[in-house]
Amino acid sequence: MTIVVFLASLLGAMALGMPIAFALVVCALALMLWLGNFDSQIVAQNMIIGADNFQLLAVPFFLLAGELMNVGGLSKRIVNFALSCLGHIHGGLGYVAIVAALILAALSGSAAADTAALAAILIPMMRDAGYNLPRSAGLIAAGGIIAPVIPPSIGFIIFGVAANVSISQLFLAGIVPGLMMGISLVVAWAIVSRKDKMQTSPRTTMRERGKAFLDGFFALLMPVLILGGIKWGIVTPTEAAVLAAVYALVIGMFVYRELKPSMLYGVFLTAAKTTAVVMFLVAAALVSAWLITQANIPGEISGLIQPLMGNKTLLMFALMFLVVIVGTALDFSPTVLILTPVLMPIVKQAGIDPVYFGVLFIINNAIGLITPPVGIVLNVVSGVARVPMGAVIRGVNPFLIAQLVVLVLLILIPELVTVPLAWLRGR
Amino acid sequence: QFSERSIRLSNGVNEDHPNGKGVEKFRTCLADKSGGKLKVQGFWGNALGGDLQATQALRSGTQEMVVTSSSPLIGILPELGVFDLPFLFANEQEADAVLDGSFGKHIDAKLEGAGLVNLAYWENGFRNLTNSRRPVEKWEDFKGLKVRVMQNNVFLDTFKNMGANAVPMAFGEVFTALETKAIDGQENPFVTIDTSKFYEVQKYLSVTRHAYTPFLVLYSKKLWDGLSKDEQAALRECAVVARDEQRKVSRELSQASLNKIKGAGIVVNELNAQEAQRMREQAKPVWEKHAATIGSETVKMMQDELEKIRKK
Amino acid sequence: MSRIVDWFFKALEALLVLLLASMVVMVFGNVLLRYLFDTGIDVSEELSRYFFVWLTFIGAVVVGRENAHLGVETLVARLGDRGRKLCMILSDLLIIVCCAVFFWGTWQQAEINATNYAPITEISMLWIYGVGFFTSIGLGILALLRILRVLTGTISEHELKAFAGDYSDDAAHALRERLE
Ligand code: NA
Numbered sequence A: 001m002t003i004v005v006f007l008a009s010l011l012g013a014m015a016l017g018m019p020i021a022f023a024l025v026v027c028a029l030a031l032m033l034w035l036g037n038f039d040s041q042i043v044a045q046n047m048i049i050g051a052d053n054f055q056l057l058a059v060p061f062f063l064l065a066g067e068l069m070n071v072g073g074l075s076k077r078i079v080n081f082a083l084s085c086l087g088h089i090h091g092g093l094g095y096v097a098i099v100a101a102l103i104l105a106a107l108s109g110s111a112a113a114d115t116a117a118l119a120a121i122l123i124p125m126m127r128d129a130g131y132n133l134p135r136s137a138g139l140i141a142a143g144g145i146i147a148p149v150i151p152p153s154i155g156f157i158i159f160g161v162a163a164n165v166s167i168s169q170l171f172l173a174g175i176v177p178g179l180m181m182g183i184s185l186v187v188a189w190a191i192v193s194r195k196d197k198m199q200t201s202p203r204t205t206m207r208e209r210g211k212a213f214l215d216g217f218f219a220l221l222m223p224v225l226i227l228g229g230i231k232w233g234i235v236t237p238t239e240a241a242v243l244a245a246v247y248a249l250v251i252g253m254f255v256y257r258e259l260k261p262s263m264l265y266g267v268f269l270t271a272a273k274t275t276a277v278v279m280f281l282v283a284a285a286l287v288s289a290w291l292i293t294q295a296n297i298p299g300e301i302s303g304l305i306q307p308l309m310g311n312k313t314l315l316m317f318a319l320m321f322l323v324v325i326v327g328t329a330l331d332f333s334p335t336v337l338i339l340t341p342v343l344m345p346i347v348k349q350a351g352i353d354p355v356y357f358g359v360l361f362i363i364n365n366a367i368g369l370i371t372p373p374v375g376i377v378l379n380v381v382s383g384v385a386r387v388p389m390g391a392v393i394r395g396v397n398p399f400l401i402a403q404l405v406v407l408v409l410l411i412l413i414p415e416l417v418t419v420p421l422a423w424l425r426g427r
Numbered sequence B: 001q002f003s004e005r006s007i008r009l010s011n012g013v014n015e016d017h018p019n020g021k022g023v024e025k026f027r028t029c030l031a032d033k034s035g036g037k038l039k040v041q042g043f044w045g046n047a048l049g050g051d052l053q054a055t056q057a058l059r060s061g062t063q064e065m066v067v068t069s070s071s072p073l074i075g076i077l078p079e080l081g082v083f084d085l086p087f088l089f090a091n092e093q094e095a096d097a098v099l100d101g102s103f104g105k106h107i108d109a110k111l112e113g114a115g116l117v118n119l120a121y122w123e124n125g126f127r128n129l130t131n132s133r134r135p136v137e138k139w140e141d142f143k144g145l146k147v148r149v150m151q152n153n154v155f156l157d158t159f160k161n162m163g164a165n166a167v168p169m170a171f172g173e174v175f176t177a178l179e180t181k182a183i184d185g186q187e188n189p190f191v192t193i194d195t196s197k198f199y200e201v202q203k204y205l206s207v208t209r210h211a212y213t214p215f216l217v218l219y220s221k222k223l224w225d226g227l228s229k230d231e232q233a234a235l236r237e238c239a240v241v242a243r244d245e246q247r248k249v250s251r252e253l254s255q256a257s258l259n260k261i262k263g264a265g266i267v268v269n270e271l272n273a274q275e276a277q278r279m280r281e282q283a284k285p286v287w288e289k290h291a292a293t294i295g296s297e298t299v300k301m302m303q304d305e306l307e308k309i310r311k312k
Numbered sequence C: 001m002s003r004i005v006d007w008f009f010k011a012l013e014a015l016l017v018l019l020l021a022s023m024v025v026m027v028f029g030n031v032l033l034r035y036l037f038d039t040g041i042d043v044s045e046e047l048s049r050y051f052f053v054w055l056t057f058i059g060a061v062v063v064g065r066e067n068a069h070l071g072v073e074t075l076v077a078r079l080g081d082r083g084r085k086l087c088m089i090l091s092d093l094l095i096i097v098c099c100a101v102f103f104w105g106t107w108q109q110a111e112i113n114a115t116n117y118a119p120i121t122e123i124s125m126l127w128i129y130g131v132g133f134f135t136s137i138g139l140g141i142l143a144l145l146r147i148l149r150v151l152t153g154t155i156s157e158h159e160l161k162a163f164a165g166d167y168s169d170d171a172a173h174a175l176r177e178r179l180e
């Protein structure tokens, strides 16, 4: 019964179009009234403490790094490098998009920013070369959502804090599944574009490729710094985030010289505002999470799905199905924040590895970014590429299916996550 | 006189910790005394927020109980810093005598002034050092070790004073940080080293017993005042009954954990009496530096109390 | 009046930039100190966390004024102007209720926060938790003003469109795209 109060208040408030942060507080108020322990101090205390967390400092730092990367010309050079290597093959710009998406994913923590950068650079080229535009836009959208799966990832940070799971381990565990998402896109692109007629750019010489590599060298070094730093124990995720921001600043300003001092204020302000949006949501989610725990909603749910509790694979299928459904209508961080306190106790009770669950959960949430009706990455591509939303939705379908296949594979074969993780951790 | 009540009790540790047994005993004891009217609803692993957050919830009357280590609460009651002082107790018997005696009462009174009713002192265990570099046998061995310590000035100073590099870090990141060698070591009781599997990623365990921070079993003063005399008495008695059980289990489990850690191939060393004494001497400046903030009266009282016990 | 308000928000923005920049300096500085000189500044972990809290809750008001908090507009987008206005009033009323509860809770907690001191910097936690006053009042006023605009019919077409998720002519659009 409590679960009805929870859902009705949350969905009702969201339907009114109010900010989700406030919808979560409304939901908390409803739960308090229902449980008969209404106290305004619960709201005040949990709100503020939700943001008082050193690990979450990685969020503003990675957001800042992403801003600096795009403004400082790092993203552009990565695309150029991929282009010099792959531009000449049939459907080459598609492969360029995938490879560039993978590299950008290893530099930045959020999907929409990566997608915007990729679309802005590649869509005009694809249009000129006669590519099927909705399909190209769909590919770029599907490539963009790899960003939160390959570290760094704002999604892993928020999940790690909300679920009390090691962010470093989530980061390392995301690498191989993220690459698998890339491979699935390569396969899907090869199939759907095989009959398309499109121009290829002339083959570049090794010298030109070398030049593109050198030009992008410092940008390409960034993932090595972030991942290597964490893998070799030089830095914690929070410290890696601040290093990434400082590195992007230095390279953009002194090496590429595209970042002017006058631009810094704007870049910092944007990162600060974005942080406020994400963190206000995180803070409000802690209020509702406190009451979800108190009201024992996870217990109520695991009671409802008791028959599934004994079978990890079936349970994962059920949970992932739920996340896909929720993901169609909700943005990434709200889904993570609302579902984590509800699902995590069930996952633990069923004996599913929290890191494994976290990786699949984040992949699933990333996929939600390209499922209609609410998919912010679809909006971004549609806006930047000037392709109607309906066309992008059609165009993204084959790639959406490819990524769902990856998700199903990961459910069926958990070793695809756990074995590489053990190897990366060197044990 | 008992009313139907559900008492929300939160814990920072997981249910497999000795506190799990303590809470279980507390629950059955209360059910017994109240004819099933007082129910205890346990929350584990910071599910309702960290120790400090839960304690603040008690002070504001939004939650009934918490079992918390004393260290996170020094911002509320500086006197609790006395338990963070390095090399305070020599053994469990000393700790029991001080905590269950008049000094414990002295702290209880102070806690009550801060809106918290302390029902009993449970055991967290002596804190010991693990690291991946070398066995720590004398205080010089601390030098240069990067150690994750709790975020408070007494702990920071204790380790700095030893020449170690005290690193602040969220508990959830410690395992990975030890594994990747971002830090060299950490310090916790045996049970925590065992249940958090730190022994899998560490080479040396040195039985330094450098701190003994007890668990406080706290009840919200605001809500306490609304209880009947019978209910208050039952709560106090049961917390003490549970204390004896919790300490017994804690000591058994502590030994079992140590055996398990040894079995896992980690190198364990005890300090010899002379080096232990040197460390104690070395730690004196930390006592002196923090006596004023903790309250010189409280520190003096602790010293007198210890002297009295040690004379016997 | 509106010029004063604009200046006020410009000042808040400058404060946000300052807070974020200081966080970078403190955390990065500590990493450098640790790896180069095997030392660190104790207050940097704690202070950067508190700056983060201020950044979040001051920023929430700044961002609230730009209508950039994440929401679900799928249903509102299907409504006509009257329906949208009705939803706007209802949701703003709920926001005011939330802000009132937030404010009252912060008020009741002031005592216990004032008597809790940060473990390292030893500043009163009221400095941190007190930011709840600012945020609850700020966001509450913004909601109240919007209700007044709807009731007096002075709400702009542009604002109504943004409420329904159509950000095509809105500067905040760019901000939202950076989120996920
Ligand atoms: Na990423």
Ligand code: NA
Residues within 6 Å of the ligand: A327, A328, A329, A330, A367, A368, A369, A370, A371, A372, A373, A374, A375, A376
């Ligand atoms: Na979606």
